[in-house]
Amino acid sequence: MDQDIIKQRVNDWYHTYSNDIYKYVFFMIGEHDQAKDILQDTFLRAYHNFESFQGEKVKNWLFRIARNLTIDYIRKKKTIACLIDSISSSKVTNKTPEQTIVLNETERELYDALRKIKRSYREVIVLRKIKEFSVSESCHILGWNENKVKVNLHRGMKALRKQLVKEGYRHETI
Amino acid sequence: MKQFEEMNEYDREFKSMNNKINLAQKEQEDILYQINNKIGRKSPTRRQVSPIWKYYLTLTVTSLIIIILSLPLLTNIIQDRTGNLNNESIHQQNWEVSPTFKLPVTFGDGTKGEYVLVGKEEKLGFLVGSGKEGEAAVQPIVKGKANKYMWHFWGSEEELNGDFKVVGINETGEREKVLLGNNEETVWNYGELGGSNNGADKHIPSSMVFPTSGLWKLEVYIGDKMFDEVIVHVQEN
Structure with missing residues (x-):
């Protein structure tokens, strides 16, 4: 399929689902900036793996990508937190995300x-x-x-x- | 049923939370801009490597790695089979015949005498002459003439433990078997060393023959390790 058509398709999906996906990631990790990064990566991955999209429900497919990226992030963060803890014994501060103010x-x-x-x-x-x-x-x-x-x-x-x-x-x- | 009542317990709060957490319009647009930017940069020219091409590439790389890794092993095998060491002739120019040294001995009839060994004192050597005290003479080693030579070794039990092996290297760098086996054929090695003898910690009787005249370097191995070397001059006749 033409790259421009795929790009257009991904743009359309973004307009429809980006906020929903952002919310899902935010509730999972509680970090606004990181949730935004994962959101961006979700749509980039969707674009690059467009050929593997089997015509299933788009929303489910996108959420599955977002979920995989979120889990990757949580695992990485856990490893880094363990390393920091073991080196400095300092606890990572858990600031209240701005979003929860509302x-x-x-x-x-x-x-x-x-x-x-x-x-x-x-x-x-x-x-x-x-x-x-x-x-x-x-x-x-x-x-x-x-x-x-x-x-x-x-x-x-x-x-x-x-x-x-x-x-x-x-x-x-x- | 209680289970399902409990399940609906926080539904109102959950819905409300979902409505309150939102991505700002501006942020949403920024992210889309970045996505399109990254898409534009990377993918239209993304090259697809065909699977068959990948297969050959992997095969070539793997073969190369195997060849590189097995090179030292192959070299050893070739050297063992042919007895050749190409760069040995380079060192040959610096070869110096090993010195002789004497061991005092009392012969069976009670007379005092001495053995003459070639090699390194207090390390290794083989017997090349004997006689009364002060009269012992060195017997020449002659090309093509098999002779018996008693090897003597000094060292710890650990370093003198293992099969005795001699690699003879001639002036052109060729590696030759010089030890004679039971059936008059030349062999690389004998068995383990015998006990103490003539003041040495270990000894082993041997027969050796050198096919050409000139300098010969004898690399002596005990077990897998090279113990030392002895350089001798083999006479034409």
């Missing part, structure tokens, strides 16, 4: 708790609850089967609640 108190608590639970729980909650993808769409993006998506969502929600209690935001129900 959230109200309950939402902020939820956001903070979400950031502290296991990555696999976080990603299924972000997709299913925040981005409101269906179970089958989530399966497609995550590469999981339906059962795994449901189980992880259930466990994730429990973990989220537990985290909120731990932080003192909620009281445990008897």
